[in-house]
Amino acid sequence: MREMKLQHYFWWLILLCTSLPARAALDIEITxxxxxxxxxxxxxxxxxxxxxxxxxxxxxxxxxxxxxxxxxxxxxxxxxxxxxxxxxxxxxxxxxxxxxxxxxxxxxxxxxxxxxxxxxxxxxxxxxxxxxxxxxxxxxxxxxxxxxxxxxGDAGVFSTRIVYVNRQGNNNRLVVADSDGYGEQTVLSANKPIMSPAWSPDGSHLAYVTFEQEHAVVYVQSLLTNQRVAVANFRGSNSAPAWSPDSRRLAIVLTRDGEAHVYLVRPDGSDLRQVTFSSGIDTEPSFSPDGQSLIFASDRGGSVQIYRMPIDGGEAERLTFEGGNNFSPRYSQDGKSLVFSNWNNGRFYIATEDFQTRQMQVLTDGGWEKKPSFSPNGKLILFATEVQGRGILATVSSDGRVKQKMFSQAGDIRDPMWGPFLKQ
Amino acid sequence: MKKLIISLLLVNLLAACASQQPKDMVGAGKGAADVDTSKSVKAAEPVAATSAANSTVTAPTPAAPVDPLNASNSILLKRSVYYPFDVSVVQDADKPIVEAHAKYLSEHANRKVRLEGNCDERGSDEYNLALGQRRADGVKKLLLVGGVKDSQVETVSYGEEKPKATGHDEASWAQNRRTDLNYNAW
The missing domain is CATH 3.40.50.10070 (TolB, N-terminal domain)
Incomplete structure (x- = not known):
């Protein structure tokens, strides 16, 4: 049983104070x-x-x-x-x-x-x-x-937070909000695209990608001080940051030497080292909870599929075979399954796969469904979808039974990620 | 099946504590210092814009020759190449465009071009960023084969972040799968 401590509010108060509040109205539809x-x-x-x-x-x-x-x-x-x-x-x-x-x-x-x-x-x-x-x-x-x-018997996630990008015309905002979509805080506002926000495991930092320097650059920003560091600003595209479970490394994707490959780097930009060397595109890395493996999307076999490999290199094992292309894999917190976006017959679906049975389970009805991530208790999956041409947030329970759409009033919502439990 | 709608209005919960603009740290990590092209290239001025109106001397100013880049009916006015789905190789139909730009750039060593790769939205943002880079790098390779110097070419990928057309249909997607040759980036 998880022990709830009121000291958690310490983190809350700090996080809530890091940026300007925004007004928003939203409708939540549950099916x-x-x-x-x-x-x-x-x-x-x-x-x-x-x-x-x-x-x-x-x-x-x-x-x-x-x-x-x-x-x-x-x-x-x-x-x-x-x-x-x-x-x-x-x-x-x-x-x-x-x-x-x-x-x-x-x-x-x-x-x-x-x-x-x-x-x-x-x-x-x-x-x-x-x-x-x-x-x-x-x-x-x-x-x-x-x-x-x-x-x-499961820990609740109502006190956790989410991050996403809100795009309105040329304006892009990196937004942190409560898990129900309320209490929006703008972390960064830019007139260039913002992509791929990723929570640090303790919820104190965000890694993300922006085009403020005219090409994709990876930053890490503290939510406590608002200070940020350009972690990777090499020639070409710097993208797809993911945190290691101990917060000491980021997996990122660089094209500085040609094709997109996965590299490891410290959050201050030091100690860069390449981990994938395929002839294709390798991107969207996600660490296993024990920090020993990476899963990622790659087109090395022709279509885009999910692969897994040891963090220190070695052979990559293909994990997905069904459907057309599979993108954006993320590990579950217990390491037993992964969630990803499945492109099949003109639609994106949210799907999971159990590592043991290797069974793929499609959880949604399909549409423009991208960028899934598990809630920290593993019971829900947050993703981006589209209704009448507008990007919105949605969740589905990990058994596929309960679906929820969160309609915000302004802008296109993209690239969400569910944040961690806040502990000291 | 249950369906319920909760409609709620969010109020301002908090007073403003900090600005929306992050403070960039000076001296980011070692890796970050590797390449910074943005400052050095800004100094370069497009050639076509120079040497026109500032001479007060009696000697006649020679008329600036028309830059072939902008000559009417020139193939050089075509500044985009297009691709089929998930393909990054320049198609035969578009090769003459790239070859003409290669010839122009090799004859005008002071000109620079930025190749901007774009994709349709049928993929993840991150995969498309990589695919757009592959497209731009593919055009760069052809330019280098055509005699252009590496320093004249910069590549960037916008992935699916800057679509020209926003529909979820092949007509829109076809316009978005392209590499633009941009001479006005600096």
């Missing part, structure tokens, strides 16, 4: 449902009507988006303490959350909440969460994470 949806009731918390944002509403929306819960309407019943709960009122509900929110004299908000097992009539968990008054959504996401973990 499908988990095999066994857990019926839960989130009772509006006492005192939350005085806050600028209803905590129970955000918690409910988080749980609903996962597809694993059925939100039962409290229908006016409003217990806030365990002694106020009449369990016979909650037939058909497995669990209910109750609580209260209080503004402290120092301006902070403290939310006390309890999760009750409505069948056994016991308390499952209870926590007090405290944060600055402008962090109400963060408090709600943390509560949703605790409920999710208690009821499903």
């Amino acid at each position: 499908g449902a988990g095999e066994h949806q857990i019926p839960v009731a989130i009772v509006p918390f006492a005192g939350e009507e005085k806050l600028s944002q209803s905590i129970s509403t955000v918690v409910s929306a988080d749980l609903a988006r996962s597809g694993l819960f059925r939100l039962v309407d409290p229908a006016g019943k409003a217990p806030h303490e365990p002694r106020e709960v009449v369990y016979s009122d909650w037939a058909g509900v497995d669990a209910l959350a109750i609580g209260n929110a209080e503004m402290q004299p120092n301006g902070r908000i403290t939310v006390k909440f309890r999760l009750l097992d409505a069948v056994r009539q016991t308390e499952l968990t209870g926590q007090a969460v405290s944060a600055k008054s402008d962090q109400i959504r963060a408090i709600a996401h943390r509560i949703a994470d605790m409920i999710f973990e208690k009821l499903t």
